Amino acid sequence: MSSLTNIVKKEFREMLTKSTIIPVILMAVMFGYLGSMMGDVEQEVSAAPVVGLVDLDDGVISDIAFKVLNASSDMAYNGTDVDAGLEEVKEAGGVALIVLPANFSSDILNGSRGYIEVYWMMAGAGMLDAISSSSVNTLLGSMSYSISAYLVNESGEADPAVVLFPVERSDTTIFQGKVMEDVSPEFLITMLSAQSFTVPFIIMMIIIMAGGMVISSMGLEKENKTLETLLTLPVSRGSIVSGKLVASALVGLVMAGIYMVGFNYYMTSIETSAEIDLAKYGLDLGPVDFVLVGVSVFVSLLAALSMCMVLGTYAKNYKSAQTLTMPITLLAIIPMFITMFKDFGTLPLALQAVLFVIPFSHPMMAMRELMFGNYALVLAGIAYVAAFAVVMIAITVWIFKTDRLLTGSMKGKGLAGLLLKRR
Amino acid sequence: MSAIEVRDLVKDYGSFRAVKGISFDVREGEVFGLIGPNGAGKTTTLRIIATLLRISSGSVQVFGKDLRREPHEVRKILSYLPEDAGAYKNLTGREYLQFIADFFASGRAADEIVRKGIEIASLSDRIDDKVDTYSKGMTRRLLVSRALMTEPKLTILDELTSGLDVINAQEIRKTVNAISEKGTTVLLSSHNMLEVELMCDRIALINDGRIVELGTPAELKGKHSASNIEEVFTKVVMA
Numbered sequence: 001m002s003s004l005t006n007i008v009k010k011e012f013r014e015m016l017t018k019s020t021i022i023p024v025i026l027m028a029v030m031f032g033y034l035g036s037m038m039g040d041v042e043q044e045v046s047a048a049p050v051v052g053l054v055d056l057d058d059g060v061i062s063d064i065a066f067k068v069l070n071a072s073s074d075m076a077y078n079g080t081d082v083d084a085g086l087e088e089v090k091e092a093g094g095v096a097l098i099v100l101p102a103n104f105s106s107d108i109l110n111g112s113r114g115y116i117e118v119y120w121m122m123a124g125a126g127m128l129d130a131i132s133s134s135s136v137n138t139l140l141g142s143m144s145y146s147i148s149a150y151l152v153n154e155s156g157e158a159d160p161a162v163v164l165f166p167v168e169r170s171d172t173t174i175f176q177g178k179v180m181e182d183v184s185p186e187f188l189i190t191m192l193s194a195q196s197f198t199v200p201f202i203i204m205m206i207i208i209m210a211g212g213m214v215i216s217s218m219g220l221e222k223e224n225k226t227l228e229t230l231l232t233l234p235v236s237r238g239s240i241v242s243g244k245l246v247a248s249a250l251v252g253l254v255m256a257g258i259y260m261v262g263f264n265y266y267m268t269s270i271e272t273s274a275e276i277d278l279a280k281y282g283l284d285l286g287p288v289d290f291v292l293v294g295v296s297v298f299v300s301l302l303a304a305l306s307m308c309m310v311l312g313t314y315a316k317n318y319k320s321a322q323t324l325t326m327p328i329t330l331l332a333i334i335p336m337f338i339t340m341f342k343d344f345g346t347l348p349l350a351l352q353a354v355l356f357v358i359p360f361s362h363p364m365m366a367m368r369e370l371m372f373g374n375y376a377l378v379l380a381g382i383a384y385v386a387a388f389a390v391v392m393i394a395i396t397v398w399i400f401k402t403d404r405l406l407t408g409s410m411k412g413k414g415l416a417g418l419l420l421k422r423r
Numbered sequence: 424m425s426a427i428e429v430r431d432l433v434k435d436y437g438s439f440r441a442v443k444g445i446s447f448d449v450r451e452g453e454v455f456g457l458i459g460p461n462g463a464g465k466t467t468t469l470r471i472i473a474t475l476l477r478i479s480s481g482s483v484q485v486f487g488k489d490l491r492r493e494p495h496e497v498r499k500i501l502s503y504l505p506e507d508a509g510a511y512k513n514l515t516g517r518e519y520l521q522f523i524a525d526f527f528a529s530g531r532a533a534d535e536i537v538r539k540g541i542e543i544a545s546l547s548d549r550i551d552d553k554v555d556t557y558s559k560g561m562t563r564r565l566l567v568s569r570a571l572m573t574e575p576k577l578t579i580l581d582e583l584t585s586g587l588d589v590i591n592a593q594e595i596r597k598t599v600n601a602i603s604e605k606g607t608t609v610l611l612s613s614h615n616m617l618e619v620e621l622m623c624d625r626i627a628l629i630n631d632g633r634i635v636e637l638g639t640p641a642e643l644k645g646k647h648s649a650s651n652i653e654e655v656f657t658k659v660v661m662a
Contacts (some may be wrong), residue, residue: 225509232503
């Protein structure tokens with residue numbers, strides 16, 4: 001074997017370990033799943049949207065509108081009762097109810113724009129949740145185009161401004177029981193973009209940074225050979241664990257604060273909706289909501305750190321500690337992406353379960369869920385994450401009381417050999 | 424009362440038995456040496472007495488306190504210096520001593536412990552430098568001072584002078600002897616047979632997880648017709 005081959009072989013063995021491969025495999029699986037989720041969205045885009053039509057006009061122009069809508073959508077309701085239409089569309093899992101008023105045709109034919117009302121049934125506030133409403137927007141564009149074509153053919157002397165844009169509309173969005181007038185789904189999603197992007201991003205950063213610090217701290221204790229001394233001092237194992245957790249949590253929160261200021265500045269700089277008043281639409285948070293968000297963040301941070309402490313006990317040194325942060329990074333990134341793109345309520349059941357089980361998902365979702373009054377999900381999340389943190393802390397304290405910290409796993413011949421060496 | 428009472432101590436790592444039922448006593452105020460070849464079970468025994476490893480079977484009492492039932496009480500009266508111990512590199516020597524002292528006392532009492540530590544470490548102005556900048560000898564002196572500054576009832580020293588030059592090793596031995604004369608019981612392990620012979624009142628020779636010899640240096644030398652402990656060691660282990 002040549003010297004070069006020898007070195008390559010040694011480096012290869014060092015770099016290609018279980019702990020480096022497993023996170024990559026998990027990442028590949030995650031992207032595969034995200035890909036299939038995107039595939040579902042593509043299907044959603046190509047499928048005919050489910051809509052309802054309330055035609056109070058029954059004129060020549062509304063007939064054109066009906067034909068266009070009927071040809072390109074799955075029409076769940078076609079009648080004259082708005083309330084019945086809303087009910088039917090809702091039951092069919094539809095996207096919108098389009099209302100053509102009594103004077104729709106006459107207004108347009110008399111040279112004015114026709115006004116329509118669109119009631120949007122919004123399923124979720126994630127970025128991908130706007131896809132279905134985009135399909136209906138396209139449909140409404142086609143309807144407007146067909147009316148324009150009719151006007152060009154039938155009345156050559158009409159006002160060009162009306163011919164080009166014959167329809168104006170007002171949007172009312174119904175989302176999680178809230179009826180928001182003059183709000184389109186796109187507008188609502190833009191309004192909530194701070195919650196969709198900033199919160200999950202900041203939570204992810206806190207968890208990765210604070211978690212990384214805990215694992216590194218354990219790795220450094222082992223690498224610098226300070227752990228044995230620490231464990232023989234007159235201080236309880238619980239205090240050692242708590243001390244590490246509290247310090248990391250504080251540093252994590254300070255870092256998160258710095259990130260939050262920077263990221264918030266970035267978001268407000270690029271957002272055109274910066275001046276939107278959420279309170280106007282009943283989407284502001286009260287003091288109790290903020291307390292719940294704070295509790296959710298705190299218990300999640302505690303869960304993350306205690307989980308990192310458990311992982312940290314596997315760290316042999318600083319280098320291996322860095323590798324051990326990978327599972328935490330993945331568990332922070334997965335819910336961040338999911339909550340950015342989709343609402344919890346619009347996810348498939350399996351993905352909802354995955355999201356719920358990952359303790360870091362809950363603070364990412366909490367703010368948006370509280371805006372729409374989903375206290376049950378937020379409180380259940382807090383209870384679950386708190387229980388998770390308690391279990392993790394108990395496991396950590398238990399590990400600190402065993403030989404595991406100093407001897408590693410207690411099984412296998414390889415370890416026995418290692419112990420022999422250590423003695 | 425014995426400082427340490429070890430009875431039928433067994434330590435298993437999975438299916439591997441590292442310590443195979445050893446028994447010995449360490450008297451209060453004496454310097455007791457545990458010697459043996461690599462892998463004999465010395466460090467495992469020291470780590471058990473230092474409350475770091477759990478007992479598989481048997482019992483250990485430290486100044487009458489049961490190690491299984493009262494590990495926290497035992498930690499209050501002992502200090503342990505592992506063979507390859509380190510100190511927190513981001514702290515200065517003084518800060519490190521202060522950090523340790525704060526576990527044993529507060530206020531002026533803690534300051535007094537630190538003062539003693541600084542005196543034992545003899546690092547002069549370097550005590551205020553970061554540990555990261557210390558040589559191996561300086562770090563070891565700092566760690567020895569850490570182990571002795573609290574004047575523990577029992578100190579466990581694993582390879583006390585490991586990696587030190589002759590001068591540093593001599594100074595550290597003198598410091599340990601001085602502490603022992605003040606009443607601290609010392610349990611040490613070393614591969615340096617001269618050090619063991621010079622420092623220890625009694626010695627236990629451990630081989631393959633069992634104690635195979637125990638006595639004063641003079642008794643052991645006489646029993647094996649050896650001129651020094653190294654010869655005793657060789658004869659017993661090679662037998």
